[in-house]
Amino acid sequence: MGLGDFFRSQLSQVIEWKDQQPDFLIHKFPSENDEIKNASKLIVAPGQGAILVYEGKVTDHLAEEGIFDLESDNHPFITTLLKLRTNFESEHKLKIYFYRTSEVVNQGWGTSQAIKYVDPVYRIPVELGANGTFSFRITDPQYLFSNVVGSRDQYLVAEARELLQGRFPQSLASVLAQGSFSYQHIDAQLPSLSKDIREQLQPELHNLGFSLTDFKLNGTIFDQATTERIGKIADITAESMAAGEGGLSYIDMEKLKALRDAARNEGGLAGAGLQLGVGMELGKTFDVAKEKQLNAEAPDIVTKLQQLKLLLTEDIITQEEFDNKKKEWLDKF
Structure with missing residues (x-):
């Protein structure tokens, strides 16, 4: 680090998530040593929220847009120069994680394994695949951050999509069985099935920190034996x-x-x-x-x-x- 870089690192900062990418759900503000100085400014833009982790603990959660003052024990120059014993590195780490509050829409899903149930009318085993679209948003960012994402710097929409759609087949099989839908009636009941599956999925997805804002079952396909x-x-x-x-x-x-x-x-x-x-x-x-x-x-x-x-x-x-x-x-x- 040159002298100019050292001086710049000792100044308070304006922290924001610029150029927010649509495929990111959680993004850690890049900081070389996470020694964000006292009196820095945090900008939370529309469609964003922020989680602050100070000295290893979640200390704040900002869900509204605006400009916020940051307080830390890292004072310009003084704190760094006093840390000779730790090679001039402060233990007062402040990590800022931005997350997406806006809805993630029109995500495609499909079953990777066959859904199995017994047809209630003809009493034959049925195996089928299904596909559709869904939309979701983060509703409990602190739980998601602490229990799913952890200390990773990024969490992508694709990862969330894979996590969520892994819960779909079991709920679809359950709804088909509970509703006594014969294979002949599935296509005619797609709107009703979509609504029932969404309602059954909500509690489980809520426990992960998400909420389904839309869910559609667009079609099914039977395996060769069926x-x-x-x-x-x-x-x-x-x-x-x-x-x-x-x-x-x-x-x-x-x-x-x-x-x-x-x-x-x-x-x-x-x-x-x-x-x-x-x-x-x-x-x-x-x-x-x-x-x-x-x-x-x-x-x-x-x-x-x-x-x-x-x-x-x-x-x-x-x-x-x-x-x-x-x-x-x-x-x-």
């Missing part, structure tokens, strides 16, 4: 509706299809007959079941023709059998 399960449900639903339109239950139709396949490949599906409670030869069993459906009564001709068409489409009956039975019903009217 997509396959959903596809199977869709297929079963479609087949059930088709069977219903044909005057058959889904179970009846599945039994007929199983018997049809088993009769065509008796060696490979011999167990199907036993599972369906029949003890006779599979081909004969299929014929009996088919005849039962062919000759089953129906409330009207339209319903019967729908049933016959379904049996033909599923290859349960032949075109000839369909034509004969159709003619038989038409002849009745």
